[in-house]
Amino acid sequence: MSLSLSPAFSSVVARLRAAGCVFAEDEARLLVSAARTPVELDDMVDRRARGLPLEHVIGWAEFCGLRLAVDPGVFVPRPRTEFLVRQAAALARPGAVVVDLCCGSGAMGAALAAVAGPVELHAVDVDPAAVRCARRNLAPADGKVVGTVYEGDLYAALPAALRGRVDVLVASPPYVPTGAIGLLPPEAREHEPQVALDGGADGLDVVRRVVAGAAGWLAPGGHLLVETSESQAEQTAEAVARTGLAARLTHDDELDATAVIGTWPGGART
Known part of the structure; x- marks a missing residue:
């Protein structure tokens, strides 16, 4: 079964959409791939749904093709x-x-x-x-x-x-x-x-x-x-x-x- 069709992925997408995340499917893929356990995934989705920046939740940001660490409370680099x-x-x-x-x-x-x-x-x-x-x-x-x-x-x-x-x-x-x-x-x-x-x-x-x-x-x-x-x-x-x-x-x-x-x-x- 592909990731996009799995019940866990669908549940994450639904929770993110309910929280107002515009790019719920893209964010769900990142969260699912970053989580090491179902418990950790649940916690990460909860933090994102409560409004924490996605980069703070998964611990990194993509910038100029690089994956760079972004700790909680640190400014998230902008695409601009x-x-x-x-x-x-x-x-x-x-x-x-x-x-x-x-x-x-x-x-x-x-x-x-x-x-x-x-x-x-x-x-x-x-x-x-x-x-x-x-x-x-x-x-x-x-x-x-x-x-x-x-x-x-x-x-x-x-x-x-x-x-x-x-x-x-x-x-x-x-x-x-x-x-x-x-x-x-x-x-x-x-x-x-x-x-x-x-x-x-x-x-x-x-x-x-x-x-x-x-x-x-x-x-x-x-x-x-x-x-x-x-x-x-x-x-x-x-x-x-x-x-x-x-x-x-x-x-x-x-x-x-x-x-x-x-x-x-x-x-x-x-």
Whole structure:
């Protein structure tokens, strides 16, 4: 009997549909395949039906073709951020020094390293739970270390030796205005950390801090890539330009993804 025709699978689909899960059949397949016992499956379906993000229930998320650990309480990487990875990969040569600020689970750094080839990757997050998860993804037990993860507030957590050496600096910082947090889906506002969502009154508090500090860390010809919303893109680009970087906007309609890219002028610093 195929999985889709089994009584257990049908029961899971029915429970998920009753809970309002739009993609009940797809989620049921993932839950059934992830559960090791019927008791564990029942518990996982119950947690999903109560509104926990699917990724927190099964323990992983697919991002840029990779299966990456996502622990409960950690920000779930969004498909739109794959656009930022593609933009960064096009700018990162093999061996590049790459920094991922507000790294969350480490998904973006892991994907960039996989796409761009061997890079010197450094990732930072202020949330201890995110740092623990990122270390699982970037320094796994098999010994194949992808990158180094630091706990702290943006640039303050980075080794001083990286100043002026960073070729690609990527950031998907919180950019939801405080007043709009309540409009997010319950999965996000109730189960993901506020620090990964809340960008302040206009959503740009952390974005501005990322932009303001970038020039001191970029190598000549280095690039800053920041994810933002389409409505915030012009303000973000203006902030990037004020730091002396050449700024440009890029957008992907299919993913509804927007990025601002700033490039530090080539040549030696004065």
